[in-house]
Amino acid sequence: MNENDVMMLKTPFHSRVEAACEINLWGNWMGYTTPDAYFDVELEYFAVRSTTGVFDLSPMNKYRISGPDAAHFLDRMMTRNMHKLAIDRVAYVVWCNDAGQLMDDGTVFRLAENEYRLCSYAKANDWLYWCSLGFDVTITDETAEVAALAVQGPTSCSTLTAMGLEGLEELKPFDIRNYRFDGEILSVSRTGFTGDLGYELWITPSKAEDLWDRLFEAGKQFLIKPFGSHALDIARIETGFVQAGVDFVMAQDLIRPGRSRSPLEMGLGWLVDFEKTHFNGRRALLKERETGSRYRFVILDVDGNKPADHSFILKGDKQVGNVTSAAWCPTAKSNVAFAQIEMPYGEFGEELTAEIYYERELHWTRVLAPCRVLDGPVFNPGRRRQTPAVAF
Amino acid sequence: MDKYDVIVIGAGHNGLTNGAYLAKSGLRVAVLERNPYIGGATVSRELHKGWFYSNCSYVCSLLRPEITRDLELPRHGLQVVPYGGGVTMMRNGDHFGNYHDHDRQYREMARFSKRDANAYERYAADVMKQTRLIRPFLLKRPPDPTSLKLRDLKDLAEFAGAFLDMGEEGLADTIRFWTKSVGDYLDEYFETDVIKAHMAGSGIIGTALGVYSPGTAYVLLHHYMGDVDGNVGEWGFARGGMGAVADALAKSFQSFGGEIICDADVDQITIKNGKTTGVALKNGNEIGAPIVVSNLDPKRTFLDVMDPADLPEEVIKKAEKFKIRGSSGKLNIALDGLPTFNNLPNDSPLRVGEMHFSDSLTRLERAYDDWKDGTWSKDPYVDMLIPTQVDPTMAPPGKHMMSVFVQYAPPKIEGEEWTDADKDGFEKSVLDQISAYSPDFKDLILHCETRTPREIEAEVGLTEGNIFQGELTFDQLLFNRPFPGYAQYRGPIKGMYMCGSGTHPGGGVMAAPGANAAREILADLKRPDIIPGGYADD
Numbered sequence: 001m002n003e004n005d006v007m008m009l010k011t012p013f014h015s016r017v018e019a020a021c022e023i024n025l026w027g028n029w030m031g032y033t034t035p036d037a038y039f040d041v042e043l044e045y046f047a048v049r050s051t052t053g054v055f056d057l058s059p060m061n062k063y064r065i066s067g068p069d070a071a072h073f074l075d076r077m078m079t080r081n082m083h084k085l086a087i088d089r090v091a092y093v094v095w096c097n098d099a100g101q102l103m104d105d106g107t108v109f110r111l112a113e114n115e116y117r118l119c120s121y122a123k124a125n126d127w128l129y130w131c132s133l134g135f136d137v138t139i140t141d142e143t144a145e146v147a148a149l150a151v152q153g154p155t156s157c158s159t160l161t162a163m164g165l166e167g168l169e170e171l172k173p174f175d176i177r178n179y180r181f182d183g184e185i186l187s188v189s190r191t192g193f194t195g196d197l198g199y200e201l202w203i204t205p206s207k208a209e210d211l212w213d214r215l216f217e218a219g220k221q222f223l224i225k226p227f228g229s230h231a232l233d234i235a236r237i238e239t240g241f242v243q244a245g246v247d248f249v250m251a252q253d254l255i256r257p258g259r260s261r262s263p264l265e266m267g268l269g270w271l272v273d274f275e276k277t278h279f280n281g282r283r284a285l286l287k288e289r290e291t292g293s294r295y296r297f298v299i300l301d302v303d304g305n306k307p308a309d310h311s312f313i314l315k316g317d318k319q320v321g322n323v324t325s326a327a328w329c330p331t332a333k334s335n336v337a338f339a340q341i342e343m344p345y346g347e348f349g350e351e352l353t354a355e356i357y358y359e360r361e362l363h364w365t366r367v368l369a370p371c372r373v374l375d376g377p378v379f380n381p382g383r384r385r386q387t388p389a390v391a392f
Numbered sequence: 393m394d395k396y397d398v399i400v401i402g403a404g405h406n407g408l409t410n411g412a413y414l415a416k417s418g419l420r421v422a423v424l425e426r427n428p429y430i431g432g433a434t435v436s437r438e439l440h441k442g443w444f445y446s447n448c449s450y451v452c453s454l455l456r457p458e459i460t461r462d463l464e465l466p467r468h469g470l471q472v473v474p475y476g477g478g479v480t481m482m483r484n485g486d487h488f489g490n491y492h493d494h495d496r497q498y499r500e501m502a503r504f505s506k507r508d509a510n511a512y513e514r515y516a517a518d519v520m521k522q523t524r525l526i527r528p529f530l531l532k533r534p535p536d537p538t539s540l541k542l543r544d545l546k547d548l549a550e551f552a553g554a555f556l557d558m559g560e561e562g563l564a565d566t567i568r569f570w571t572k573s574v575g576d577y578l579d580e581y582f583e584t585d586v587i588k589a590h591m592a593g594s595g596i597i598g599t600a601l602g603v604y605s606p607g608t609a610y611v612l613l614h615h616y617m618g619d620v621d622g623n624v625g626e627w628g629f630a631r632g633g634m635g636a637v638a639d640a641l642a643k644s645f646q647s648f649g650g651e652i653i654c655d656a657d658v659d660q661i662t663i664k665n666g667k668t669t670g671v672a673l674k675n676g677n678e679i680g681a682p683i684v685v686s687n688l689d690p691k692r693t694f695l696d697v698m699d700p701a702d703l704p705e706e707v708i709k710k711a712e713k714f715k716i717r718g719s720s721g722k723l724n725i726a727l728d729g730l731p732t733f734n735n736l737p738n739d740s741p742l743r744v745g746e747m748h749f750s751d752s753l754t755r756l757e758r759a760y761d762d763w764k765d766g767t768w769s770k771d772p773y774v775d776m777l778i779p780t781q782v783d784p785t786m787a788p789p790g791k792h793m794m795s796v797f798v799q800y801a802p803p804k805i806e807g808e809e810w811t812d813a814d815k816d817g818f819e820k821s822v823l824d825q826i827s828a829y830s831p832d833f834k835d836l837i838l839h840c841e842t843r844t845p846r847e848i849e850a851e852v853g854l855t856e857g858n859i860f861q862g863e864l865t866f867d868q869l870l871f872n873r874p875f876p877g878y879a880q881y882r883g884p885i886k887g888m889y890m891c892g893s894g895t896h897p898g899g900g901v902m903a904a905p906g907a908n909a910a911r912e913i914l915a916d917l918k919r920p921d922i923i924p925g926g927y928a929d930d
């Protein structure tokens with residue numbers, strides 16, 4: 001496939017996705033035609049939470065990083081200690097510019113001794129190129145060479161086992177295991193963006209359609225359904241996952257000074273390893289740790305049932321922050337908002353107010369909804385971590 | 393001193409909700425349940441190995457989201473999964489699909505009548521106006537129109553205000569709506585018989601009235617006023633069956649220190665010097681408490697577990713006259729696979745919702761004629777669902793559980809008790825109807841639990857098997873539920889209260905009666921009100 005041939009690209013699963021997309025509602029994800037919804041956003045969301053949902057992940061940016069210096073290079077770029085990442089393991093990562101400001105988040109898969117794959121939200125060719133100067137590594141954009149599906153939900157392990165992936169239940173979170181699939185390698189990782197039991201499948205595009213067919217055949221008795229990006233968005237908010245470009249501005253896109261965020265300010269401090277020698281942004285982050293952050297990322301439980309989209313957050317009368325993502329969470333049955341709060345506000349348990357504007361029949365109403373800072377996501381089921389995976 | 397501050401009789405979902413709030417407030421509460429299991433009509437039981445039935449109630453919408461959230465029911469294991477729309481299969485082989493997706497629904501209606509498809513917008517708006525009127529009052533006690541107490545006057549003013557807001561025409565519409573038959577109401581909007589029949593079902597479920605009986609339009613509203621995640625009128629499945637609602641409420645109740653005692657059949661509420669002192673069990677044990685709350689229907693409460701000598705004459709009379717007529721039955725079926733239905737593909741989203749076979753109002757009215765004649769409907773109205781299409785926990789993989797709610801089944805057969813032969817006849821008429829549309833259905837049946845009003849009364853304790861603990865007609869709603877003068881959850885004796893579906897706002901798995909009753913009890917004890925208010929609709 002030539003990237004310049006068409007305006008919008010199609011993923012290797014397109015024929016199947018198109019057939020499954022009953023309501024014909026399409027969106028654009030990274031230049032690919034992808035369904036916003038297949039049949040009903042709400043019901044798709046619940047496939048992920050009650051049975052198995054399948055999401056075509058192929059447009060995700062994927063970079064192969066190989067060579068003798070691969071580990072060194074990644075360790076230098078990422079805030080986490082990448083030397084600790086074992087073969088057949090995955091790590092959630094963020095990376096910063098020299099000012100300690102977030103560039104993006106993503107996942108690093110260690111496929112072999114000197115072989116890694118980086119999945120990033122935004123295109124990273126430029127940044128990877130500049131960071132790699134001086135390292136003996138080869139970086140290849142393999143976005144179009146790897147087809148990927150997320151298979152998520154309580155019956156996902158049963159579905160994949162029924163498809164013939166023996167021993168899958170033993171896979172721990174962030175483990176990778178390779179299976180044979182029609183003479184090709186089907187790589188399976190216990191990862192996902194839904195906060196539930198779930199897996200991601202990686203395969204060469206020529207086998208994509210077969211994989212889809214076999215997966216849906218095996219999953220039938222486990223009530224498998226495809227889901228689109230709208231349903232995914234609800235699931236990720238419910239489980240507390242921030243999204244680049246939505247919950248923080250990627251530093252490389254920044255125009256106005258001061259609008260980017262550091263990992264410490266995004267509640268991602270646990271990903272920053274100050275013990276390791278050097279990484280991009282280390283000095284700035286050390287300084288921030290000493291002198292304090294400007295903002296705090298919080299998850300709020302908002303009273304009432306009106307989603308606090310784009311709301312201002314107040315302490316008394318004073319505006320101390322704003323909401324970046326908000327949703328009524330259908331499984332946790334709570335009204336959740338992600339917010340950036342000016343320090344020193346936003347400590348766990350603190351009572352704040354969300355200034356919510358909403359419209360009904362062209363009439364706008366403003367409510368001041370009390371809200372409370374939570375200490376974690378509202379949805380975090382045990383089955384997400386349990387190994388061996390439990391059969392729903 | 394008594395071991396408990398409060399005894400709740402009956403571990404139905406309202407008894408558990410009531411207990412949960414009282415325990416949360418710090419009171420020592422015991423819920424006593426006659427059966428070896430909890431839930432009442434909100435229960436899941438494994439009657440065939442590997443299959444869990446929602447034995448009575450089977451779909452969820454009325455459950456107040458404010459209570460779900462406040463009592464942290466998701467954390468205690470409750471998940472409600474919405475389903476999409478429904479379908480009425482027709483005798484001519486066609487079907488009408490009521491799609492969840494709005495545009496699809498329009499296109500489907502237009503296949504029958506463009507005018508109907510368009511009129512649906514007006515219909516939906518009009519029904520929504522009525523739900524908007526009633527929803528704010530679900531989590532409130534009904535005001536007493538004869539009282540001059542400040543709180544009643546305030547509540548009345550609010551109620552009147554909501555009415556007046558609707559304007560003169562709106563007011564007239566409302567009164568018509570509350571008193572009309574669902575058939576007449578639908579005739580004002582639609583011309584297509586199958587569309588009317590599909591919509592009318594909600595107006596007769598659980599009631600001993602027909603589609604042309606006045607008052608059934610309100611019953612329709614009662615089925616529309618709930619929501620799933622804010623989508624008013626939508627219904628869903630509780631994952632694991634409806635027992636998941638009772639189980640989560642029980643866990644919440646226990647997390648506040650509440651105690652549940654099963655196999656505790658209450659014989660009588662004990663009263664001394666005009667005050668409640670506790671209960672006496674059938675096994676002879678007595679348990680003392682200054683407050684006793686009855687989760688039972690009004691007839692059982694006043695005519696069964698209370699001594700007439702303790703009650704004012706007027707209450708006995710009202711309880712005797714209370715309308716609580718059985719009209720429904722239920723089949724729960726374990727299936728070896730997913731049955732096929734004529735002309736409806738197996739992966740059609742319509743099959744995940746409610747399925748019906750009554751394609752005209754005439755057929756619905758005929759089904760009611762049988763009830764009046766004292767027998768079960770030979771061509772019944774069924775509300776049939778297969779929750780295992782979205783819930784993997786109720787049957788083994790690849791197998792299914794089918795819930796068939798059946799209207800009508802009278803409390804007595806031509807004046808006599810139901811016999812086993814009657815029950816078989818009732819079961820047969822339902823199975824035959826389904827298999828007329830599904831060639832492989834009968835071959836897939838592994839087990840079938842059939843419940844006539846006789847079983848519902850005997851096992852769940854609902855008098856005459858009335859699913860709502862009393863007919864939902866205007867004379868028994870709001871400040872008339874269960875009867876005038878006793879609509880604020882207080883019984884005629886000090887320390888005695890009611891919290892079941894026989895009180896405002898009525899039947900269904902709603903938890904509102906239980907919560908509202910707790911608010912009154914806490915007020916009488918001068919404790920802070922910890923019951924959440926309702927979410928505003930606009």
Ligand SMILES: Cc1cc2nc3c(=O)[nH]c(=O)nc-3n(C[C@H](O)[C@H](O)[C@H](O)COP(=O)(O)OP(=O)(O)OC[C@H]3O[C@@H](n4cnc5c(N)ncnc54)[C@H](O)[C@@H]3O)c2cc1C
Pocket residue numbers: 401402403404405406407424425426427430431432433434447448449450451452453454656657658659687688692697720721722797848851852853854857858859860861891892893894898899900901902
């Ligand atoms: C067949 C059927 C289908 C239904 N379908 C739906 C539906 O799909 N959706 C919906 O929302 N609603 C439905 N309903 C209505 C709904 O289930 C009821 O309105 C609701 O569950 C009643 O709850 P409750 O707590 O008020 O009373 P109940 O559930 O009636 O609880 C009363 C409890 O008291 C116990 N008890 C009785 N006598 C004694 C005694 N002497 N001592 C101790 N304990 C005693 C009983 O065993 C029972 O557990 C259905 C009802 C039935 C019967």
